[in-house]
Amino acid sequence: MTTGSLILAVESSCDETGIAIVEDGCRIHANVVASQVAMHAASGGIVPEVAARAHLRWIVPVLDEAWAAAGAGWDDITAVAVTEGPGLAGSLLVGINFAKTLAYVHGKPLVPVNHLEGHLYAAWLADENRDVAEPIFPLVALIVSGGHTFLVEMRDHLQYRLLGETVDDAAGEAFDKVGRLLGLPYPGGPEIMKAAAGATRHDVVFPRAWLGDSFDFSFSGLKTAARRTIATETDGEGTSIGGTALPGDRVAELAEGFQDSVVDVLVTKTLRAARQIGAKSVVLGGGVAANRVLRDRLAAGAATAGIPLVVPRPGLCTDNGAMIGAAGARRWEAGARAGLDLDARPSLPLARR
Numbered sequence: 001m002t003t004g005s006l007i008l009a010v011e012s013s014c015d016e017t018g019i020a021i022v023e024d025g026c027r028i029h030a031n032v033v034a035s036q037v038a039m040h041a042a043s044g045g046i047v048p049e050v051a052a053r054a055h056l057r058w059i060v061p062v063l064d065e066a067w068a069a070a071g072a073g074w075d076d077i078t079a080v081a082v083t084e085g086p087g088l089a090g091s092l093l094v095g096i097n098f099a100k101t102l103a104y105v106h107g108k109p110l111v112p113v114n115h116l117e118g119h120l121y122a123a124w125l126a127d128e129n130r131d132v133a134e135p136i137f138p139l140v141a142l143i144v145s146g147g148h149t150f151l152v153e154m155r156d157h158l159q160y161r162l163l164g165e166t167v168d169d170a171a172g173e174a175f176d177k178v179g180r181l182l183g184l185p186y187p188g189g190p191e192i193m194k195a196a197a198g199a200t201r202h203d204v205v206f207p208r209a210w211l212g213d214s215f216d217f218s219f220s221g222l223k224t225a226a227r228r229t230i231a232t233e234t235d236g237e238g239t240s241i242g243g244t245a246l247p248g249d250r251v252a253e254l255a256e257g258f259q260d261s262v263v264d265v266l267v268t269k270t271l272r273a274a275r276q277i278g279a280k281s282v283v284l285g286g287g288v289a290a291n292r293v294l295r296d297r298l299a300a301g302a303a304t305a306g307i308p309l310v311v312p313r314p315g316l317c318t319d320n321g322a323m324i325g326a327a328g329a330r331r332w333e334a335g336a337r338a339g340l341d342l343d344a345r346p347s348l349p350l351a352r353r
């Protein structure tokens with residue numbers, strides 16, 4: 001993109017306070033993230049009120065650090081972009097009010113951004129560690145996060161057709177819930193990945209919900225199967241929060257079996273969708289895209305199909321400000337503007353069928 005834009009982007013939809021300065025929707029000048037993960041680990045999950053207060057505590061220091069990293073000032077900034085949804089209402093409001101204040105005081109346009117569009121546009125952030133320069137249309141994108149799991153087709157910028165979505169739990173939510181059942185710390189996703197890497201036997205097979213020819217996903221049956229297995233193997237004790245009576249090797253085997261099931265369904269459906277629409281590239285994004293096994297298997301499958309895969313490095317898959325800057329630049333260029341009445345939209349969808 002050659003708009004010459006320099007976007008200051010604010011992300012606060014869940015439990016990361018992110019501020020970034022992004023040029024032309026692709027070059028990152030600063031991308032500072034204050035994570036609340038360690039704080040929420042103590043309660044085994046996110047308490048919305050606690051998350052909102054932490055955003056308030058950290059948002060100014062995060063901005064200060066972003067300025068220091070970018071070596072830029074307000075004169076250089078084209079617009080302020082901010083996540084308007086989906087996410088936790090209280091958390092979103094902190095970022096929105098902060099961005100509004102900055103835009104008003106410094107006389108900059110305010111650009112509203114859909115968080116899910118941010119996960120998608122992370123694929124356009126410049127990164128030398130990928131096999132294609134940038135995604136090519138038409139493409140299929142799999143977005144897998146803590147709150148969302150869906151497949152979309154894109155034939156051009158900012159145009160989405162929903163191919164499928166989860167009918168129950170999001171993939172990240174399933175990781176987090178099963179992690180908890182296995183007695184692993186919050187969030188379960190990275191912990192299951194680490195535990196699974198230590199498995200020495202590989203014979204645990206959990207069910208896969210294929211749902212016929214549909215591109216929809218379902219993970220609640222898998223979660224129930226994992227819960228039953230854990231309960232049986234621990235005489236019913238395993239479902240308590242904060243620890244199971246399972247030995248470490250067994251935790252590793254079950255973690256691997258669970259991860260295999262999730263990854264198998266995600267990869268198979270994504271590649272089938274890509275073939276069906278004649279995709280010229282596949283994009284992977286969202287927090288679960290930080291998972292090494294998912295990245296590797298989708299890369300292998302896409303390579304076999306001869307379709308380039310674009311997946312941001314793990315730090316750009318989990319929530320951050322740069323992805324909002326990437327989507328914000330496109331939205332800014334397309335004329336999207338918000339007034340000072342911008343409100344949080346906790347259930348904002350990306351696309352409809």
Ligand code: KG4
Nearest residue numbers: 145146147172187189287288290291318319
């Ligand atoms: O996109 P994200 O940072 O926040 C939301 O918008 O939800 O995604 C967070 C989710 C959590 O459920 C977390 O467990 C999962 O992404 N996650 C992972 C990994 N890293 C983060 N899941 C599997 N493997 C990982 N390495």
Ligand code: ZN
Nearest residue numbers: 119145287319
């Ligand atoms: Zn996210």
